[in-house]
Amino acid sequence: xxxxxxxxxxxxxxxxxxxxxxxxxxxxxxxxxxxxxxxxxxxxxxxxxxxxxxxxxxxxxxxxxxxxxxxxxxxxxxxxxxxxxxxxxxxxxxxxxxxxxxxxxxxxxxxxxxxxxxxxxxxxxxxxxxxxxxxxxx
Amino acid sequence: xxxxxxxxxxxxxxxxxxxxxxxxxxxxxxxxxxxxxxxxxxxxxxxxxxxxxxxxxxxxxxxxxxxxxxxxxxxxxxxxxxxxxxxxxxxxxxxxxxxxxxxxxxxxxxxxxxxxxxxxxxxxxxxxxxxxxxxx
Numbered sequence: 001x002x003x004x005x006x007x008x009x010x011x012x013x014x015x016x017x018x019x020x021x022x023x024x025x026x027x028x029x030x031x032x033x034x035x036x037x038x039x040x041x042x043x044x045x046x047x048x049x050x051x052x053x054x055x056x057x058x059x060x061x062x063x064x065x066x067x068x069x070x071x072x073x074x075x076x077x078x079x080x081x082x083x084x085x086x087x088x089x090x091x092x093x094x095x096x097x098x099x100x101x102x103x104x105x106x107x108x109x110x111x112x113x114x115x116x117x118x119x120x121x122x123x124x125x126x127x128x129x130x131x132x133x134x135x136x137x138x
Numbered sequence: 139x140x141x142x143x144x145x146x147x148x149x150x151x152x153x154x155x156x157x158x159x160x161x162x163x164x165x166x167x168x169x170x171x172x173x174x175x176x177x178x179x180x181x182x183x184x185x186x187x188x189x190x191x192x193x194x195x196x197x198x199x200x201x202x203x204x205x206x207x208x209x210x211x212x213x214x215x216x217x218x219x220x221x222x223x224x225x226x227x228x229x230x231x232x233x234x235x236x237x238x239x240x241x242x243x244x245x246x247x248x249x250x251x252x253x254x255x256x257x258x259x260x261x262x263x264x265x266x267x268x269x270x271x272x273x274x
């Protein structure tokens with residue numbers, strides 16, 4: 001059986017009012033730019049809602065993970081409401097709970113501590129990307 | 139009796155794919171915290187499209203200004219879809235072109251060289267806030 005590598009689509013909420021929304025966005029950029037640039041990609045969450053053809057095809061053909069900044073889980077719910085099968089969903093508060101000494105600050109842009117926490121979160125999500133990127137071709 | 143509008147909802151696209159999405163997000167925050175703190179609120183687009191009742195009610199009751207990072211106009215279209223036509227629909231590339239400015243080349247961690255673009259967009263939003271309040 002042949003293994004086929006897929007891209008993993010990372011959808012953050014990017015919530016504009018909370019530091020944990022900014023953390024979701026930064027974690028996504030860490031994943032797609034530094035940690036897994038060849039297998040992780042992101043797209044605009046809002047493009048799903050306007051039925052953008054390319055975006056719908058991207059999330060239909062590839063595994064999707066969501067990263068949310070609060071328990072309302074808007075990224076996950078928005079994706080699922082558009083028929084996306086979300087493979088795994090995460091909340092950035094959980095990364096902070098696991099690293100309580102790193103309290104992120106900043107909403108427009110994260111402070112240095114927030115950026116370090118995002119880097120750690122992305123490192124921890126690397127194995128998830130790796131697992132999902134390898135799909136067994138029938 | 140006329141109800142005087144005192145708050146405008148800003149809806150930023152926050153487009154993750156584009157530097158212009160990051161500009162939109164930062165510029166809206168700048169208006170909220172520095173330029174028009176008493177006249178504006180930000181509406182969280184993901185919450186809005188996920189069914190946030192408060193956000194949708196606010197956007198139905200009060201004027202909104204949408205700020206999009208590209209011509210797909212996701213924020214404007216989503217606002218119209220769920221709550222009503224925005225009072226103003228701004229597009230970051232149009233604003234940058236008007237001011238003869240370039241968009242940053244990267245998605246995050248903007249430097250000093252990118253601040254003029256952010257300020258131009260924030261100023262344009264603030265100007266729109268003033269216009270909407272005057273006309274409403």
